[in-house]
Amino acid sequence: MTESTNREKLIEVKNLKKYFKVGRKATLKAVDDVSFHIYKGETFGLVGESGCGKSTTGRTLIRLYDATEGEVIFDGENVHGKKSTKELKDLNRKMQMIFQDPYASLNPRMTVEDIIAEGIDIHNLAKSKKERRDRVFELLETVGLNKEHASRYPHEFSGGQRQRIGIARALAVDPDFIIADEPISALDVSIQAQVVNLMQKLQRERGLTYLFIAHDLSMVKHISDRVGVMYLGNMAEVASSDELYDNPLHPYTQALLSAIPVPDPNYERSRERIILEGDVPSPVNPPSGCRFRTRCPLATEVCANVVPRWTEAEEDHWVACHLYDDEYKHDFNK
Structure with a gap:
């Protein structure tokens, strides 16, 4: 986790929505009015249950998906306002992604050298074949692999090694921002920490x-400077x-934090598990x-009728819950 003294915002997400059409009439609201920001040089962790919209948020930030509504401001520029091929190409160089499945995200028909050098070729970052190959060798060493691996194919590597190749591919164009979409969830526990x-x-x-998307809350605490919690397309905290x-x-x-396993059996017995x-x-x-009211043990009539406002309950601690809204919190103390 980095201690960033520079509090300049690199990413600002404003009222982001991403909807998908399902059938003729239905609409799936994968991301629905989400706002947050990420400071330069920090790691922002994004957590929540499967299906909460965190991966869709990441893909919409980098414009793998077009936003339905809202803005993504990257380094002062609106990501979804860029139209020309050159603008999008410049954006893609600054923002890269590490995908969840290292087995599916690497083309099995390409050598490691060609996989890593794909971005170098697209952005014309090497003047010769030798410079291209030297750059690939350097990247392999940077992620803990050997230059001899360059001529091999993805099926010859373990899951951890493949994810290192994916990291090298993301680094190849010298990006400023990397979205890591559950980059360790498909790996053995012994490899995750590496x-x-x-x-x-x-x-x-x-x-x-970094935007570090994960469902492993203990690992997110270890790597993140700040953390956002999503539930059913909304940001909760x-x-x-x-x-x-x-x-x-x-x-x-x-409830999420109460489910994290703790190695101390005495503490485990004393803490309350929220089911x-x-x-x-x-x-x-x-x-x-x-949206959480159907499972919330504290829900009242207000929760069913009013969408919670984004409230700064404590300094730099934001939450979307009526419990902390001055207009409604008295309803919970009757």
């Missing part, structure tokens, strides 16, 4: 900014990593008001 440590080392050396884990405010965040009742509602037909 990949995370590599990412942190690269961040220190290159001044990178955002705070610094230590603050969020020590003082979770949203009932959903409290959420029911299933996650469909994003095609989300609940009215607060």
Whole structure:
């Protein structure tokens, strides 16, 4: 985790929405009015249950998906306002992505050299074949692989090695911002820490900014400066990593954190595990008001009728819950 003294915003996400048509009439609201920002040089962790919209958020930020509504401001420019091929090409060089599945994200018919050098070729970053190959060798060594690996194919590598190749591919164009979409979830536990440590080392050396998407809350605490919690297409809470884990405010965040395994059996017996009742509602037909209300043990009539406002409950600790809204919190104290 980096201690960034530079608080300049690199990414600003404003009221972002991404909807998908399902059939003739239905609409799946994968991301629905999400706002947050990421400072230069920091790691912003994005967590939540499967299907909450965190991966769709990442893909919309980098414009793999076009936004339905809202803005993504990257280094002062609107990502979704760029139209020309050159503008998009310049954007793609600054923003890169590491994908979840290292087995599916690498072309099995390409050598490692060609996989890593694809961005170099597209952006004309090498003047000769020798410069291209030397650059690939350098990147392989940077991620802990050997230059002899350049002539091999993806099927010859383990999952951890493939993810290192994916990281090298992302680094090849010297980006400023990398979206890591669950980059360790498909890896053995023994390999996960190695990949995370590599990412942190690269961040220190290159001044990178990360959006780290994951469902492993313990790993997110380890790597992130700040953390956002998503539920059913909405942002529920955002705070610094230590603050969020020590003082979770949203009932959903409290339930998530109560489920993290703790190696101390005495502490495990003493802490309260919060069990959420029911299933996650469909994003095609989300609940009215607060989307978490159908599973929240504290929900009242207000929660069904009014969408929670984004409230700064404590300094730099934001939450979307009526419990912390001055207009409605008295309803919970009757």
